[in-house]
Amino acid sequence: MKKTILLAALMFGAVVFPSLAQMNSSQQNPVRKIEVAGFAEMEVVPDEIYFSISLREYYEDEKSQKNKVIISTLEKQLIKAVTDAGFPKEALSVSSLGGYQNYADKKKKPTTFLESKEYELKVDRSDKLDGVLSKIDSRGIQYANVARVDHSKKEEFKKQVKIDALKAAKEKANYLLGALDQKLGQVLEVRELDENVYYPQPMFAKSNMRTMAMAEADAAPDSDIAYQKIKISYRMQAAFEIK
Template sequence: MKKFFLLGALLTSSLITPAFSQVKSELQYQVPNIEVAGFAEMEVVPDEIYFNISLREYYQDEKNQKDKVNITTLEKQLIKAVADAGLPKEALSISGVGGYQNYVDKKKKPATFLEAKQYELKVSSAEKLDGIMSKVESRGVQYANVARVDHSKREEFKKQVKIDALKAAKVKAEYLLAALDQKLGKVLEIKELDENLYFPQPVFAKANVRAFAAESADAVQDSDVQYQKIKISYRMQAAFEIK
């Protein structure tokens, strides 16, 4: 008796649930409506380029380990070069400090510790880096490479892309209803479905960033650099009343 009652309750529940879900969906807006998704994308050229630069001490006479050029001298050269390029002090910051053991002849001379420092430099274009690095002793530059790129108006662009995606959703709803001789009413709901931000690394067409070149600043030519664009895309969903 109890078994039959339980089975009957389960069957009744399975029949009611789909119907209840349908009623809930219809009552959500209380009016005939249409839901659509709109997509928009924007591509922008980066105007913020972040370089990683590493300086390290060295000996002018490597064989005899004499006349060491210390990290303080190299750092002063870099700071002055940044200032001469018209960049603010905040454009250059220390990102790391370290060093390495320099071995020449273990039997005759002990190993010496040479200090190294890493920096992050923010510039608006790679051409700036050419002039800056040409004023630093090339033997003291361990490397200089791109860390990341960004855009100063990224948040403004994100807002605009969202707006464009929402407008695209409205246009889609309008032409779909027009095909059925219906008109679009007021908006009932707006949802942000997904966000996609793509920040590529620059692609260098020609390697003119002279981190290791012993050239004067006047001799440095402009870098031939092609950048992949930053891509910002959004998908927005909107529900509208059908008049």
């Protein structure tokens, strides 16, 4: 029994003691390092703008509910306005269908059902949108708004911003060590601290305000105001050895 205990103790010692020796060696010769964070930001003008347009049937004689302008007529106007503005027909798609009951008298049952359709128009520039809306009967536009924006090369821009943030971290480590007469060694660790991609908030324009103003002119001029930019920013942390 004593021999078994002694043998176990010797085996345990063979495992533990080298490990402790290794730890002591590591503590006596710690790696000298510097950890810094770098930041980079980029602003890009969107080249993918998704514009929502909702069309709704209406009566030319609302009081008598006569001469209904159907949704297909309004749709033809929209398609023609899109192609006349230089956009391909494929850029326009139907996103939803709906409708509502039209009441001639609140005390009576609804007399007709008026259909509505929502479309999504994908464009690469926003300066032609005013011209598109101006060619559609204003009474048939329920609402119009920029739903979202994006950029076709967004992933490439993200990579570049990360690289720029790492370069900023290295530059910071260099001048900090230079102030102490030390030199930068090899990189030990790289970490992504945070990502921030800011998209401009969607813009909404009620038809009874926007299209009434357009109806006053034969043709609405194209806007020369650039759309708000997408902001991409990264913060990267890097650890370097001090030589």
